[in-house]
Amino acid sequence: xxxxxxxxxxxxGGQGILLASEIxxxxxxxxxxxxxxxxxxxxxxxxxSVTAQLRYGKKVYSPLIEPGRADVQMAFEMMEAVRYLPYLxxxxxxxxxxxxxxxxxxxxxxxxxxxxxxxxxxRRDIEVVAIDAFELARSVGEGRTANVVMVGAxxxxxxxxxxxxxxxxxxxxxxxxxxxxxxxxxxxxxxxQ
Amino acid sequence: xxxxxxxxxxxxxxxxxxxxxxxxxxxxASGYPGTPSTEILENLCTYQGxxxxxxxxxxxxLETALGASFVGARAxxxxxxxxxxxxxxxxxxxxxxxxxxxLVLVSADDxxxxxxxxxxxxxxxxxxxxxxxxxxxxxSEAKEMxxxxxxxxxxxxxxxxxxxxxxxxxxxxVVTKGVxxxxxxxxxxxxxxxxxxxxxxxxxxxxxxxxxRMAKCKRLAExxxxxxxxxxxxxxxxxxxxxxxxxxxxxxxxxxxxKLGMCWPLPEExxxxxxxxxxxxxxxxxxxxxxxxxxxxxxxxxxxxxxIPNQGELNTAIVREAIDPASKPQLFAPVELPNxxxxxCAGCPHRGIFYNLSRMKLFVSGDIGCxxxxxxxxxxxxxxxxxxxxxxxxxxxxxxxxxxxxHDKVVSVIGDxxxxxxxxxxxxxxxxxxxxxxxxxxDNRITAMTGQQHNPASGGSILGDPAxxxxxxxxxxxxxxxxxxxxxxxxxxxTRKVLKAAVELSEPSVVISRAPCVLxxxxxxxxxxxxxxxxxxxxxxxxxxxxGCPAISWTAFAEGEAVARGYRATQKxxxxxxxxxxxxxxxxxxxxxxxxxxxxxxxx
Numbered sequence: 001x002x003x004x005x006x007x008x009x010x011x012x013g014g015q016g017i018l019l020a021s022e023i024x025x026x027x028x029x030x031x032x033x034x035x036x037x038x039x040x041x042x043x044x045x046x047x048x049s050v051t052a053q054l055r056y057g058k059k060v061y062s063p064l065i066e067p068g069r070a071d072v073q074m075a076f077e078m079m080e081a082v083r084y085l086p087y088l089x090x091x092x093x094x095x096x097x098x099x100x101x102x103x104x105x106x107x108x109x110x111x112x113x114x115x116x117x118x119x120x121x122x123r124r125d126i127e128v129v130a131i132d133a134f135e136l137a138r139s140v141g142e143g144r145t146a147n148v149v150m151v152g153a154x155x156x157x158x159x160x161x162x163x164x165x166x167x168x169x170x171x172x173x174x175x176x177x178x179x180x181x182x183x184x185x186x187x188x189x190x191x192x193q
Numbered sequence: 194x195x196x197x198x199x200x201x202x203x204x205x206x207x208x209x210x211x212x213x214x215x216x217x218x219x220x221x222a223s224g225y226p227g228t229p230s231t232e233i234l235e236n237l238c239t240y241q242g243x244x245x246x247x248x249x250x251x252x253x254x255l256e257t258a259l260g261a262s263f264v265g266a267r268a269x270x271x272x273x274x275x276x277x278x279x280x281x282x283x284x285x286x287x288x289x290x291x292x293x294x295x296l297v298l299v300s301a302d303d304x305x306x307x308x309x310x311x312x313x314x315x316x317x318x319x320x321x322x323x324x325x326x327x328x329x330x331x332x333s334e335a336k337e338m339x340x341x342x343x344x345x346x347x348x349x350x351x352x353x354x355x356x357x358x359x360x361x362x363x364x365x366x367v368v369t370k371g372v373x374x375x376x377x378x379x380x381x382x383x384x385x386x387x388x389x390x391x392x393x394x395x396x397x398x399x400x401x402x403x404x405x406r407m408a409k410c411k412r413l414a415e416x417x418x419x420x421x422x423x424x425x426x427x428x429x430x431x432x433x434x435x436x437x438x439x440x441x442x443x444x445x446x447x448x449x450x451x452k453l454g455m456c457w458p459l460p461e462e463x464x465x466x467x468x469x470x471x472x473x474x475x476x477x478x479x480x481x482x483x484x485x486x487x488x489x490x491x492x493x494x495x496x497x498x499x500x501i502p503n504q505g506e507l508n509t510a511i512v513r514e515a516i517d518p519a520s521k522p523q524l525f526a527p528v529e530l531p532n533x534x535x536x537x538c539a540g541c542p543h544r545g546i547f548y549n550l551s552r553m554k555l556f557v558s559g560d561i562g563c564x565x566x567x568x569x570x571x572x573x574x575x576x577x578x579x580x581x582x583x584x585x586x587x588x589x590x591x592x593x594x595x596x597x598x599x600h601d602k603v604v605s606v607i608g609d610x611x612x613x614x615x616x617x618x619x620x621x622x623x624x625x626x627x628x629x630x631x632x633x634x635x636d637n638r639i640t641a642m643t644g645q646q647h648n649p650a651s652g653g654s655i656l657g658d659p660a661x662x663x664x665x666x667x668x669x670x671x672x673x674x675x676x677x678x679x680x681x682x683x684x685x686x687x688t689r690k691v692l693k694a695a696v697e698l699s700e701p702s703v704v705i706s707r708a709p710c711v712l713x714x715x716x717x718x719x720x721x722x723x724x725x726x727x728x729x730x731x732x733x734x735x736x737x738x739x740x741g742c743p744a745i746s747w748t749a750f751a752e753g754e755a756v757a758r759g760y761r762a763t764q765k766x767x768x769x770x771x772x773x774x775x776x777x778x779x780x781x782x783x784x785x786x787x788x789x790x791x792x793x794x795x796x797x
Contacts, residue, residue, distance in 0.1 A: 036366045047535055062443045
């Protein structure tokens with residue numbers, strides 16, 4: 001990855017996207033980059049589709065990623081990997097948690113969850129890194145650490161040493177969840193190495 | 194939790210404003226929660242030596258800050274853009290009284306309406322109320338400008354507005370920490386009736402001062418450090434402020450820019466000399482043509498809204514392509530996907546009420562809060578929603594216009610915090626002027642939408658310390674409502690009976706739906722027991738599905754599957770409850786007539 005980049009986080013409210021984007025931002029700051037991150041709070045968060053945008057480089061002005069200029073997308077839910085397609089470009093990398101969370105129209109039988117949705121990305125020359133972050137998180141003993149598994153996966157592709165992220169998790173995660181989050185991070189990292 | 198990084202502190206704009214206010218020696222801060230302003234007070238209250246509170250509404254918040262200023266304290270009021278409408282009454286006259294200690298009003302605007310009912314541009318308030326306004330571009334500048342705003346307020350004897358937008362409030366960036374300074378004014382009572390008692394005779398004198406002050410502020414703006422010319426390619430010169438400045442810097446990094454950190458009053462000479470310096474003057478601003486209109490009124494030719502959209506947020510691409518249409522890149526078209534709108538949480542007490550209302554064929558006059566989501570399918574049980582507190586008078590007005598016997602056609606629905614914010618006077622009116630549309634107060638024991646802030650009924654202060662808890666039933670009775678009912682909304686069937694009885698009454702009635710928000714810390718800490726569908730008993734009636742609960746999903750049968758699995762041939766499918774998502778409210782079980790939903794043994 002270059003000396004600057006745009007990372008788009010997408011998923012469903014409640015999946016821990018804010019914490020994942022925070023750990024990522026701290027890692028990039030620790031590596032000496034300037035960074036800005038944009039999130040939306042309030043009504044949008046109640047179980048809906050949510051995003052956070054993280055930009056880093058020597059000097060960052062705008063907190064918003066331009067359409068067509070996201071280099072990496074972190075998709076915490078499978079369908080949410082495709083919803084922001086106009087933000088991606090040929091050669092973008094999408095790290096996707098293959099977990100499915102049914103939107104209301106699907107849960108109530110009004111619509112169906114699209115099959116083979118990740119092919120929409122692949123056929124546009126977008127690199128897909130698919131991991132089952134929820135299963136990996138469960139394998140370390142806590143399904144709720146899927147967000148940190150995702151950060152572990154992302155860390156492989158960032159210009160930041162893996163140990164830097166581990167240290168950030170040690171500092172930022174409350175003690176009783178620390179070990180399991182470190183394991184989750186390692187599991188995500190291993191899945192992509 | 195630490196925010197330290199090697200470059201400085203990593204803070205959101207709202208966190209930075211809290212830090213800036215602390216460092217500026219702020220003593221009293223009041224406001225009402227509202228996205229995107231809420232985290233300012235949530236953070237400021239964690240600093241030592243600052244009194245912070247949640248007021249019942251923004252008018253009270255600003256008036257509280259004004260009182261603190263009158264005795265010499267630096268005081269802060271925070272609110273979202275529409276909150277300033279509520280606080281506009283004190284604002285316009287505080288402009289006349291002026292201040293003793295610095296008084297700063299933060300207006301957090303929400304272009305694009307991420308979490309708002311309109312996208313009004315509150316720069317217009319600075320013009321209309323005749324007060325200075327500062328407008329930072331990012332968290333770092335936001336922190337610096339809070340201190341500058343306090344100093345300006347004291348120097349010019351005026352409230353100062355600090356206008357931020359969602360992309361300042363909820364953007365994180367690197368901020369430099371400073372030290373807390375002592376506010377310069379000694380605190381104590383000082384009687385200056387000529388300045389503080391705004392009877393017509395005194396107000397006329399202060400009116401003159403207001404004009405003198407703004408003229409002085411305009412001169413000061415010419416050399417104000419936050420107004421600056423960044424020289425560059427002079428073919429085009431951009432005048433801009435706030436977050437728009439960042440988009441201009443990214444889209445046209447080489448161009449000459451006039452950045453206005455003070456967006457009211459405007460430095461006319463500075464703008465004039467910048468205009469003379471550049472080939473073409475272009476104004477880049479979000480929402481209204483505020484700068485553009487005033488620059489044109491100075492007789493300076495410029496282009497603005499003929500290029501830049503006057504609706505929604507801007508971003509770098511919009512700015513670049515508006516000015517240079519040939520730069521538009523080829524983008525991937527979006528793929529059609531099922532929508533994922535926000536939804537009430539699994540276990541939300543509001544759902545039980547809206548499920549009932551969706552079945553009662555009433556006009557539901559709604560209000561502002563999480564419960565506005567009752568509008569969405571499958572509940573689709575809200576027919577109007579305008580502003581804080583409007584649900585009650587709108588129902589009253591409808592009944593008065595519809596005439597005799599129409600009280601059972603309309604109900605109003607309002608949250609506990611919104612009722613205390615501005616619903617009470619509506620209920621007073623309904624009782625006083627005799628309309629009997631039922632009012633439903635959704636008392637979930639917290640201000641939920643903005644992220645769990647205490648309010649006068651919740652029993653806690655901004656810091657979570659015990660506080661008096663207002664008696665909603667007693668208040669309604671004191672207003673003169675003779676029929677006050679309290680229901681548990683999770684018992685959907687019982688609630689329906691009470692709602693029906695209340696709606697039919699020809700005298701004013703209030704139904705208080707009381708059950709705590711599932712996101713309250715104490716609700717999260719309890720171990721919810723999941724319900725599950727006993728699929729042998731499920732007849733596929735979809736009663737539970739129609740609740741629209743995120744934990745309940747429908748599994749449709751394939752052709753022949755119903756018979757193969759021993760169901761009636763006409764059954765289309767069965768329901769299923771996700772044990773991880775289920776929050777143990779039991780609404781679905783209270784609806785199921787076939788004993789197909791049972792509370793489980795407890796989850797891990």
